[in-house]
Amino acid sequence: MANLGFIGLGRMGRHMARNLIKAGHTVTLFNRSQAVVDELVAEGGKRASSPAEVARNARVLFTCLTTPDVVESILRQALEGAQPGDIFVDHSTIGYADAQRIAAMCAEKGVQFIDAPVSGGPWGAEAGTLTIMCGGDKAAYEAVLPYLQIEGKKLYHLGPVGAGTVAKLCNNLLVGIHAAALAEAFVLGTKAGVDPKVLYEIISGATGNSAQIERNIPKFIFPGNFEAAFSVDHLHKDVALAVSLGKDQNVRMLLGALTQQLLEEARAAGYGQLDEAALIRPLEELTGVKVRA
Amino acid sequence: MANLGFIGLGRMGRHMARNLIKAGHTVTLFNRSQAVVDELVAEGGKRASSPAEVARNARVLFTCLTTPDVVESILRQALEGAQPGDIFVDHSTIGYADAQRIAAMCAEKGVQFIDAPVSGGPWGAEAGTLTIMCGGDKAAYEAVLPYLQIEGKKLYHLGPVGAGTVAKLCNNLLVGIHAAALAEAFVLGTKAGVDPKVLYEIISGATGNSAQIERNIPKFIFPGNFEAAFSVDHLHKDVALAVSLGKDQNVRMLLGALTQQLLEEARAAGYGQLDEAALIRPLEELTGVKVRA
Amino acid sequence: MANLGFIGLGRMGRHMARNLIKAGHTVTLFNRSQAVVDELVAEGGKRASSPAEVARNARVLFTCLTTPDVVESILRQALEGAQPGDIFVDHSTIGYADAQRIAAMCAEKGVQFIDAPVSGGPWGAEAGTLTIMCGGDKAAYEAVLPYLQIEGKKLYHLGPVGAGTVAKLCNNLLVGIHAAALAEAFVLGTKAGVDPKVLYEIISGATGNSAQIERNIPKFIFPGNFEAAFSVDHLHKDVALAVSLGKDQNVRMLLGALTQQLLEEARAAGYGQLDEAALIRPLEELTGVKVRA
Amino acid sequence: MANLGFIGLGRMGRHMARNLIKAGHTVTLFNRSQAVVDELVAEGGKRASSPAEVARNARVLFTCLTTPDVVESILRQALEGAQPGDIFVDHSTIGYADAQRIAAMCAEKGVQFIDAPVSGGPWGAEAGTLTIMCGGDKAAYEAVLPYLQIEGKKLYHLGPVGAGTVAKLCNNLLVGIHAAALAEAFVLGTKAGVDPKVLYEIISGATGNSAQIERNIPKFIFPGNFEAAFSVDHLHKDVALAVSLGKDQNVRMLLGALTQQLLEEARAAGYGQLDEAALIRPLEELTGVKVRA
Ligand SMILES: NC(=O)C1=CN([C@@H]2O[C@H](COP(=O)(O)OP(=O)(O)OC[C@H]3O[C@@H](n4cnc5c(N)ncnc54)[C@H](OP(=O)(O)O)[C@@H]3O)[C@@H](O)[C@H]2O)C=CC1
Numbered sequence A, B, C, D: 001m002a003n004l005g006f007i008g009l010g011r012m013g014r015h016m017a018r019n020l021i022k023a024g025h026t027v028t029l030f031n032r033s034q035a036v037v038d039e040l041v042a043e044g045g046k047r048a049s050s051p052a053e054v055a056r057n058a059r060v061l062f063t064c065l066t067t068p069d070v071v072e073s074i075l076r077q078a079l080e081g082a083q084p085g086d087i088f089v090d091h092s093t094i095g096y097a098d099a100q101r102i103a104a105m106c107a108e109k110g111v112q113f114i115d116a117p118v119s120g121g122p123w124g125a126e127a128g129t130l131t132i133m134c135g136g137d138k139a140a141y142e143a144v145l146p147y148l149q150i151e152g153k154k155l156y157h158l159g160p161v162g163a164g165t166v167a168k169l170c171n172n173l174l175v176g177i178h179a180a181a182l183a184e185a186f187v188l189g190t191k192a193g194v195d196p197k198v199l200y201e202i203i204s205g206a207t208g209n210s211a212q213i214e215r216n217i218p219k220f221i222f223p224g225n226f227e228a229a230f231s232v233d234h235l236h237k238d239v240a241l242a243v244s245l246g247k248d249q250n251v252r253m254l255l256g257a258l259t260q261q262l263l264e265e266a267r268a269a270g271y272g273q274l275d276e277a278a279l280i281r282p283l284e285e286l287t288g289v290k291v292r293a
């Protein structure tokens, strides 16, 4: 059994860490707030009081944090406790340039960095069925593969550092656009008099369907329950990172750029902490329509 | 067995007419170009030389044409041969106001009009598995239901005239946005160095998936074969009709409006007659990337 | 002195009619609401009780109404009183295809139609300094030129019927985009802490200036007075007509299409009857910023 | 007479430096490429071989460079030669956060930083009529005011560091949107058959006018001469900085975001080094229209 570390025990990370513990590994944990650490320590995890302490106890360190700045700052601290040969695996969604800058920072201490963003939501994290998209050294990837297989089901090594991030940003760009698109279609149909439940039944079986429609309509929008599984703020960060990757790659991204602004709108309306399905709410309020069932 | 009529034997209509013939009905046919009529007559259909002649021979008349103008003009001609009590079922995708105007025109002659747009593509038309979304008098709908059950699998009566059209336009609005969105995501990922085949494998199993991704990427974009199953021109028409419905209903449709212009771009680039998957081509050309596999 | 007619005595038309009366012409008037007719009759105009009655008394008929539908319906009624050789001059902003359809309807009765939309606002109408953009028969244009010279200062004959409309729609497309653009710039600057008065002083003297900035900021936005000189509803109509002309001409209009939706947003927010400067209000409300001075 | 420094002798900087020399000041110069330094040395400037050398010889240092990264790197080098009490005045257009970060870096060495972006183009720089928008310490601003008065005519102190940048970004956001807007209007009008020269005459005197129309149409677009006075790349940088400021300030910027992508399109089409008026060229090419006169 291996000595692993996990930093960032939020909506996603807590499940991934628990699955690693359950599989019998020694997992040293750090999190800003302590309640979730208490819980996981009760299940066999080990508490550390700093990122550096985690790194001292772990040969493979996993992180699942928020923005690129947070990831960089935590990993800088972790590097103080790391040894040459250690591997850092980051499950947060960060930018392409961020991944490369952080990898360079790690390389200075002889640590290998793998960007390993995930898709599948808290449900997938809990079930261990995540899609994990990795970029980085192939041998390092293979070294951590046994642990990734505990966290997820569909594992990909896509190329050098940043490649996992690219795939993840492409996916979440689509998540953002699709979430904004379904808002337009369902508000329009409902306002024009069609029963939204039947509309959902039709579209979810037809050419206009998307994974977002299947996720957002029945679980969040119909019941009017926008408690965050994946927040507007996170999706805003990801779409902004995708549009920014477009800028670096000189790819025109009209729908992406517009969707970023619609996420900005939802944030300005006070919905940043709600689930991304709440992207429909500004339009509902503007038009006086509620897509509920 | 019933006396039916079918006008408009294009990519969709020919399959629907054939299925009605195969089911044993007497189907009188009219089409602008004759080759397809020859074919269907060989299989048991009856040729007519005008829309009015079709109407004289049919108690239920199906149409599957292109733009609202064409539908209106053909049905005006058909009305000359119709009898009070006949039912006209239109499978074309037209506008909400168009459906209502045409229904009023039919009502003057005692003919009932059902807007019955479909989803499922030529494959679905051939297999008889279409989704058919109907608006109009409930009794009239029930009268034609046996024939609709030959043409499709998922049949909906959604309300008064125009209700089927609303559902269809909501679906195709999503088709348009999703087709434009996948262009951005796959050009971005490919340009940033990820293998588009793996990207497709990942996204089609993840939260960014859409029916359009599953349709357009493997069947059209990867092989670079843009022969139309559903043309850019038709999708442009539909998205424009949806945006126009938004105007009537006072619903702000930012992504819809932008997508209409991207379809305009594809038309201006000369791709109007290609399959709607070709929406990716202007962006491929701008960025020098080809998403092929 | 000539026998003229004027129908549509709204914010613009009343001033134009008054100027024609003041110049000594016999002007027969019709308007839906009567208060303004009373006023102009007191100044020398003649009241008519229908469009046809105006047409019977006038060899040149001016209209300044709202939407294409209203113009078409009023002119259809007027044609009942018209004589071959009469000229109809329409100052409303309508669509390109509308102008051509109405001209054809007039031609059937031997009446010539000139589309003659204007720019300059109620101020320009009052001062007789309007820009007037005409399309139609050159000789007919020259026949009415003496009256146009009373209504405006900058007079253009741009080509056959519809040509005046094209120029006007291009201008108002810019009006719409510029009005939406200044909202973004001034809300951004104000939110980021710059005094909007100084910001206005700078930008109005710099490369970012526009006629809309000079109109909307000091007259409407700073005082927070959005009483309509030119309403959101009218601008929405015009931008929609321009985008629709783009569709006919197969010109991609991304900013135009987006601006149409922002006008839709302002209408949905209840500001349709306010001045178009109110396009800034949804963004002010979203961001909690007021650009006032 | 004062000891001044100037780094960045491009399209703008060369004129500003020359005006300072002409006014009798001792101006030490540095530029990456030397031809322009030769010229200005011949007119009385002093050549330095590094940014640090400029700083050693100057109590007030002006810069007019390109991107935030370049400004930061050059000023970091300059600080090595600076003395406490020196003032750095940056005329480049950089971001709000950039200005603050650079000011903090300067403050560590006792140097005061003033962000002082300009508007007016090479013409204004040459004529000494620039608008200069400053942020920073009020006393420092007053200390450099005599030199700013040589470079420009309209001088503003808008608040603490970053305030000048905010005003400039608001202005250039409008420049970008207006440049993209005129492309749509003039391509549309020309395609619909109106003579672009007359269209320009009308619009430039009407409510749709903008400073961009007066600049881009007669000087660049009509003659088809897109040699850069202000490049697409620079405008892209500025609009991206404005949209990014919107992100920091949580202001939805739909037209801004779209315009950034249109600039991306022009860059991808190979027009980054052309004048920003070339923003019309992708649309001209798409539609087959040339707005020339
Ligand atoms: N293709 C698809 O996947 C789907 C299409 N639809 C909708 O179904 C309708 C038909 O689509 P599809 O079959 O693909 O279109 P096609 O272009 O393949 O067929 C169009 C039919 O309309 C006829 N037609 C066109 N213009 C005229 C005219 N001026 N006068 C007389 N007949 C005319 C054509 O005649 P001719 O054979 O002589 O050209 C042909 O029979 C459209 O409204 C479309 O939006 C809906 C769902 C899916």
Ligand SMILES: NC(=O)C1=CN([C@@H]2O[C@H](COP(=O)(O)OP(=O)(O)OC[C@H]3O[C@@H](n4cnc5c(N)ncnc54)[C@H](OP(=O)(O)O)[C@@H]3O)[C@@H](O)[C@H]2O)C=CC1
Pocket (backbone or CB within 6 Å): C007, C008, C009, C010, C011, C012, C013, C031, C032, C033, C064, C065, C066, C067, C070, C074, C091, C092, C093, C094, C118, C119, C120, C121, C122, C229, C230, C231, C234, C238
């Ligand atoms: N305002 C401006 O700054 C400018 C306006 N325009 C264009 O000029 C036209 C008129 O604008 P404006 O004067 O501002 O508009 P107003 O709304 O002030 O006036 C509209 C006129 O149309 C009449 N009208 C409206 N609906 C009907 C109807 N159903 N039947 C009969 N009459 C009707 C109104 O009658 P009633 O008095 O009874 O309501 C009124 O006389 C529009 O096309 C506008 O786009 C062009 C340039 C500038």
Ligand SMILES: NC(=O)C1=CN([C@@H]2O[C@H](COP(=O)(O)OP(=O)(O)OC[C@H]3O[C@@H](n4cnc5c(N)ncnc54)[C@H](OP(=O)(O)O)[C@@H]3O)[C@@H](O)[C@H]2O)C=CC1
Pocket (backbone or CB within 6 Å): D007, D008, D009, D010, D011, D012, D013, D031, D032, D033, D064, D065, D066, D067, D070, D074, D091, D092, D093, D094, D118, D119, D120, D121, D122, D229, D230, D231, D234, D238
């Ligand atoms: N042009 C305009 O109309 C306006 C421009 N501005 C802003 O002013 C600034 C300058 O614009 P402009 O003069 O047009 O730009 P130019 O591209 O003409 O000049 C850029 C200057 O920066 C120098 N430079 C660029 N990269 C580097 C580098 N890596 N290391 C050292 N020096 C470098 C160039 O040196 P070299 O000569 O060796 O290339 C040149 O001196 C920009 O921030 C722009 O946004 C503001 C208002 C108007």
